[in-house]
Amino acid sequence: MSLNTGTAVGYSYKNITTTTTTLVKSGAGILHTLTLTKPVATGTIAIYDGIDATGTLIGTITVPANPQPSTLTFNAHVLVGITIVTGTAAQDITVTFI
Numbered sequence: 001m002s003l004n005t006g007t008a009v010g011y012s013y014k015n016i017t018t019t020t021t022t023l024v025k026s027g028a029g030i031l032h033t034l035t036l037t038k039p040v041a042t043g044t045i046a047i048y049d050g051i052d053a054t055g056t057l058i059g060t061i062t063v064p065a066n067p068q069p070s071t072l073t074f075n076a077h078v079l080v081g082i083t084i085v086t087g088t089a090a091q092d093i094t095v096t097f098i
Contacts, residue, residue, distance in 0.1 A: 011096040019090045024082040026051050030098045031058070031076045034084075038092035039067035045093065046085040049078040053085050063091070 011032050014024045034045065043063040048055035058076060082097055 011098055013097075014084075014095045016084060016086060016093045016095070017090060019086050019088070021053055021083060021085045023051055024084055024095050025078075025097050026081040028077070028079050029082065031074045031078055031082050032096040032098065033071050033073050034061070035069075035071040035094045035096070036063065036067070036091065037069050037094060039063045039069065040089035040091045041065050041067055043067075043089040043091045044085075044087040045091075046087070047074075048083040048085070049076075049080050050083055051081045052083055055080055055083060063089075 014022065016022050031047070041063055045061040046053070047058040049058055050056060082095065084095060086093065
């Protein structure tokens with residue numbers, strides 16, 4: 001979608017499907033949502049305001065024993081960037097941000 005300016009409007013996204021550390025965005029912005037499309041029981045997701053896992057921890061999510069797909073809304077302003085660390089089990093996560 002675009003306004004009369006000719007530029008795209010909306011959120012950018014990053015899909016994560018492995019157990020890894022992922023730099024989603026560098027620089028200031030907004031972490032909008034995390035969507036767990038294929039959550040795995042006991043999987044962990046740590047979210048940092050930073051360009052790596054040494055940044056400021058925004059939060060850590062531990063997926064429950066009987067996981068269901070879900071979307072978590074943050075709308076959190078980040079100063080340095082967005083880094084996601086997935087652990088314990090590979091799952092399918094989509095991060096939306098500006």
